[in-house]
Amino acid sequence: MTKVFSTFTKITLILGVTLTSCKKDKEEEVVMPESAYRPYHIVMGQGSTGESLTFSQGITVEQMRDANHTITFNNFGFEIPSVRTARMYTSTDGKTLYNLNFGGGEVAKYRYDGGQKYTQLLSTSVQAAIGTANPRWTKIDDNNALLHHVVVEHSYTTDSVYQTTTSTIKLAVVNLSTMSLGTVRSFPVNMDADGGFIFRIDAPVLQNGKLIYGCGKQKMNTTTNTAAAYTGTDAMSLVVDFPSLENEHIIRTNAGGAKGNTNGYRTPVAHQMDNGDVYQVSTSKGMSVLKITNNTYDASYVFKLDDVLGHACQTNGWFYVGNGIGYAPVLNADAGASSSANWDIVRIDLNSRTATKMNLGQSFWLQQYQWASVIEGKLYMAITPLGGEGRIYIFDPQNATPDGFTTGAKLQTGTDAFYLGIF
Template sequence: MNFKYLSRIACLSALSLMTFSCSEDDTPSSDPSNTSDYRPYHLVIGSSPTGESETYIQGTTVEELNDPNKTFTFNGYGREVPSTRTARLYTSDDGETVYNLNYGGGDIAKYDYISGQNYDLVLTTDIQAVMGTAYPRWTKIDDNYAMLHNVTTENIYENPDEETSPYVRTKATVTLARVDLNTMSVLENTSFEFPYNEDNSGDGIHTFRIDAPVIANGKLYYGVAKRFYDALTGENGTMVYDNVETLVVDYPSLENETTIVSTLAQGSTNGYRTPVAHKDELGDTYQLITSGDASIMKISNGAYDTAYGKFDIKSLLGHNAEANTGWFYVGNGIGYVPVLNTDLGDSASSNWYIVRVDVYNKTAVKMNIPIDLWLRQYQWASVIDGKLYMALASLGGVGNVYIFDPSSTSADGYTTGATLQTGTTDASYIGLF
């Protein structure tokens, strides 16, 4: 599906009714470059929920986001951001710069925002040689730096030259690289073997992915996902977690790798394309469990907080639930979590909703959002004036900018702003950056 192609069809169809000009540079009815008291923000849409996906972006103002009479569309409008699979985007703190990881393309890029759908490509850096793959993941750490990360695995046998040699374990090698966002150049980079658990290694349990790091007290805390390799079949089997684990390295040196573990919860902690761990105003980190039951753990002073235990979100919702993407923190212990009702379908189904959580008091409220949501690829929401702004629309349908008020404990504790159109049956909004 090509948005530009749809735009051309629209132009040709309209010629029988009236004479007008139509091009890829046409702008919406209101001027996106009008004056604003705020930084610019960016709406992003993905054209397909599976496989290769075109990604488009357009800039806007806070005033437009709040305007219920404003309609945003990507039908024939928006700058395409190159991506072999859905682009992984971040913005600078002032909104004037957009950063993209071309996942599958093996490069990172930097764009200056001009206005509307106009973005200038400033720098592009190939990172395949450093990372050893075209498919690393990345996370913006602050306004100056980002982290690239990847894990490769190798099954180890007593004698690699004999097909029937006994299986020993699966080796996981972590590659990390710090990126200077000003120059888009790679600074520190390192590779090391993941500090594996010897008790589990012979059973085929191993780390296969890390993601969504957060900095606390001079260290990076990486969420971890594991797999089970079945040596009898030579295939990956069903992974059954008996704990949660986090990789910890010094920052920015990327040295002294170790892990912290807790058996108070079970599941992965790496997420998908969304922030997973957030440091609060007191310096503690709250980490979402992103497989298994929806829950949150607390990390304090470099370890899982046993006194806090597990914040069991699922038990408060009345049905089976996963939060397998990530979550958004507003402040003072309040955040919003995209949650999947697994009683109604898997992550490919439109059975998602937004839950307001209070990590201090361990409360959860399902927000009354009257549209079907598919949020598996949702990447980002923005905190503006102490409220959380999310671009939410049904897959291939319409929606709104939702403005969540963290001071309200009501399921209706939000307002709606501008209308969002997707324009095609397989498109979805993936963030407001």
């Protein structure tokens, strides 16, 4: 069912006042202008820590390109249901939105009806099958999405001395036409010899009939009996057959000193090129671009962003445009942690293994940024300071200079609000 906030509710939301009403006195008719392109969706979140709200509205390419146009969620926008920040995707034609209600254990499908109007078509509870109300998911094509979750179990001696950890991987295929579950499978993965274990997987990409999942690692602190982040000695991915989800195995690399996590955080971490190769980023401090050919890491490919940019780099993922060029939100980890406003947009050239920091004029907080759209060979991103005004940035991959972009529509936010992307 479509949810639309009242005028009072939306104003209080933007001002950061306690939400007290979810009814709308009068729904205004909004007629979207004609466009020569598929519909796009611009999405805003509010609440940078803990539980947050997520809102969407339609936007045309012409509006995005218009530097005099202003996009606001003040008194406008559809709330995408989610206990925490929604995880969404759209169909290739932009007419359908898919959402994982993170914390609610449900996936749903919405028809886009123009403006701020979305109609829920189907929904499915996945909590029983995947074993949690907080799974991750990834749309891999217009037919299928993958749900994934890791159950971590620690074993102890009778006198509470830590012994070992087992990670149980849980996977499920979602049919996006019917929003029903197909293959569901679980299997254990044992810890490494050095004590590291998989605590999270995410962002699979399909290569030669196999899914490649990025992996996040932790290690138990035996003094406190608590798990902590762990970069280990290499980077790794989980590989399974698709659609059977069988024949699981781990692939690894330490090319150029690569190590750490490859699972990302809401942003895609791996993309397949026209020649079939997959490029994946390691997302821990000490960021590297990794190459996977025929489901195996290419040990000869070394591209470490720290060396190129001259500071410790960290990312949550990246976006591929074409011809070996992509753009990544990159944290200057020497200047602050991921929660700080020390993020830049960096153009990366996979072929020359060079990187250019784009001259956007300021740093941003991009910890939760989810999606960017490629339109006619250029990358469109919606970027604002947390709680401040920003722009739609249109990056031209053929321009390798720091100023290789134009600015489009103005973006308004509100208290503790930020844009998640253009879908």
